[in-house]
Structures are given as structure tokens and as C-alpha cells.
Amino acid sequence: MIIDHPLLGPRDIAEFICLGDAVLIERPDPAAGDAMDRFHDWLHLRDNPAGEHRELWYHEHGDRSWLVVTRDTLTHEIRRVELARDVARARGRGV
């Protein structure tokens, strides 16, 4: 598989490490009243679809950026690659 890095261009997946579902960016609010439940679901329960899946990849042997990769889990086809930073910012997180 080749990941088309938004800054560096096409790179072999051997340069990356996959962390899993991109939902991990959306850490629940620890101050919320139902924080225990939310953290349990966020950390442990997975949608795990057969088809399009958004996930976090870390460019360990490269620029060490975090990417959000949208991939088809049935065909290995990569549909979209974004910097995790941009995804988080678009949701009003980070600086």
C-alpha cells in the first residue's frame, strides 16, 4: 500500500505505524458527568466497518506527522489522506 502524504507525496506503508480508528482524536471531556461511560466507549468500542474507515497513521520513518487516512477495509484502497492537525483544527481543537 502507498500512502499519499499531503506534504511529502507517495510513501510506502512500511514507513508508517497505524494507531487505529481516527475517533481517537475526539477524546471525551473528562469533566463531563458521564465521562466514565464516554471514555469506555471511546477507548474500547469500535465500529469496525467493512468498507470505508478513517484511521490514524503515524509517519515514524519520515516527518513524524500524524495523518488521518480514509481507506477501504475490503480492498486496501486509500481514498483520502489528511494531516491529523488539519482535521483537529477544523473541529476547533488545538491551536
Added chain:
Amino acid sequence: MGYSAFRIVREALTGHRGWKPAWRDPEPKAEYDAVVVGGGGHGLATAFYLAREHGLANVAVLEKGWLGSGNIGRNTTIIRSNYLLPGNQPFYEWSMKLWEGLEQALNFNAMVSQRGVLNLCHSDAQRDAYARRGNAMIMSGADAVLLDRDGVRRMCPFLDFDNARFPITGGLWQPRGGTARHDAVAWGYARAADRRGVDIVQNCEVTGFLIEGGVCRGVETTRGPIRARRVGVAVAGSSSRVMALAGLRLPIESHVLQAFVTEGLKPVLPGVVTYGAGHFYVSQSDKGGLVFGGDLDGYNTYAQRGNLPVVEDVCEGGMAMMPSIGRARVLRMWGGVVDMSMDGSPIIDRTPVEGLFFNGGWCYGGFKATPASGWCFAHLMATGDPHPVAAAMRLDRFRTGAPIDERGAGPQPNLH
């Protein structure tokens, strides 16, 4: 009719015309006492023990493809009971005991071969960890022998003992571990269950659950609705998709695990050997091929094929442990989709939907579990209570803070 040496001789003398199909091909009935979804090893074993141990005769196994098309026919066939944690070890040792009597119980040659499993260690710390694991095994009634370097050398002189970076310092050996013929395990359970009246229905995919007032009353299938008083799901790599049909989200991700076989060689390996400094395990099949594997590909997938970086990584592990393997040609490789759970351990439990039971999350290691998994799942489905050796394999263990994390990797499925 049963299989016996006499029967083989008789068939040989009469042109092998007397062999019959090993199980029937029945039409599904409208209603059963119990339905098991998934005709892999675990589903078939569950049906067999439901019939034999709990006297349920009106049972069906529903399989979307053909028997043996899933992970039961894709794995590297290693059986062992060398776990550490109290939630796991007694369960796997019970499985080992069932393996030891399996062929007699099923009247089927599953080629169970207790040729031994040797885990190598490369440092003092790893040796201490193996000593502790060996003690945990012995406490559960299993067998374990801690070998020093010379002990390992006597058993496997072909390993790379002069490796400067990862010198072999010893190993943990389980003499009763070994291998079994994976397809034959499915066929043996299928035949034995069929002979006790279980309907094994192939080409019958479950597409939904009949849930009435929060109670599961059966399943929707590609061959029509089938009602049942209890439904047990054991669908290996499809767990998330199938349980989503009942509205459940699971602590599971689907990952591909690859396996490899070389050309046939003369006997070289005495048993199963695993590398302690990387992830690599190898045994030799009865036809002579080296059967080996290593890590997962590490990202969610339902494609039953992997990618090349892991092929390279697995082969590097093999070369580091046993340089002579470099001369062997790989004939075949394939992948299977496994349920990676958040702590690397399985789930055998009731679900929030009454009458619906779940068995899954076997990660890398569910083949060895086949007999005990079937035994415990049948117990749960028949009695409503968990079997004592599987009592820790709960669905809610992450919520209650009681995960069974053998690897100590936390909720990171691709690391287990």
C-alpha cells in the same frame, strides 16, 4: 458407520465404494432448540457439545459458506496451553485435555500431534518471565520445562546460537503442546455433531436477528427465517459485522494475519519453535513443509490477503532465528481475518439481548481453543451460566476494569 482400521482394510479390498459423505446436507427446519451461527471449528464444537453434554438434539449450525472456509482452515495449527494469567491458563489447559481425547471422542483422525512447543528466550529478564509463566502453567495442571542454553541446543542444534544481538539463553518447553490438522478438526466435529442429530446447514448466511421485546427468538437467513430458543454466534473475523445486526458494538477490530508454507523438506524441526526476540513461529507439517507466521498487518481489514512489509518482517524473524530457513522456497501464503480484541483475550458471554450469546475475539490464538471454546459456549448456552474456566471472558470486562491482558499492551488491538 464408524471409522476403524478394519473398515479401512475392508474398503481397500472392495474398491473404496462404501464411503459415504461424512455429514448430511439437510434443509433448515423452521425452528430449533438452539442455533449456532458460524460453521467454523468453534461453532461446530459448540453444537457437538450441546448435543453430547447437554442432550440438546434439535440444534442447527448455520454457515454462510462451506465448512472450513474460515480461520479453522487458515491457521498455522499450533496447539498449546502456555498462558500466564488466571483468566486464561485454566481454560487453555482444559482445551489441551480435550485435544488429548479428541480423536476418540469424535471417531476421527484429527492428526493431533504432541510434538512439543518451544519458546526461545534471549535475556535474563525474558528467562525470568518464562520461569514465572512455567509456574503458572504447572499450577493449572499443565506441563512446562525451563531449558537452559544447552538444553535448547540439544533439541534444536540448527538455531542461531552465535547471534550477537539476541543470543539464545534458554527456552520454555511444553512437551504436550504441538499441532493438529486444522481442517480435520472441523470435519471431525461436523461429522460427530451430525451423527448426534445436529443439522449442519451450509450456504446459509445469517442476515439479521429476530428480536421481539428485547428477546432473541431466532435469525433471518438467506434461506428464510429460522426460529430458535437460543442463538449463539461464533463467526471469528466477522464478529463486528454480525453482532451489529443485533445492534451491538464490540471491543473488537478486524485484522489480517498471514501464514506461509515452504516446499516439502526432510524432517528438520522436532516440534513448534517460537522466536523470543521478534515475532516468528514455525512448525513442520506431516508433508514436510515448514508452516510459519508472525505479526498481524496491523490495520483494520476484511481483505483475506496481506501486504508485503509484513511478509518481509516475518521472513526476517525466521532468518534471524534459523538461518537455514533461507534455503527453503515459500510455496504458498494467505491471510485470514481475525477478531483482535482490546486486551488480546476472547469473549464467551451472554449479550444484553436475552437469548443471544456471543463467542469471539480469539485474536491469533483461537485454534488451540477450539475444543474448550465449544465446551464452554455450549455450557453457557445450555445452562445460562458461564463455565468456571471461561468465567473471566466477559463482554463487560473493560467497563469493570477486569481485562485479561496477557501481553500488557493496553487497548491497542494491533499490539496483542
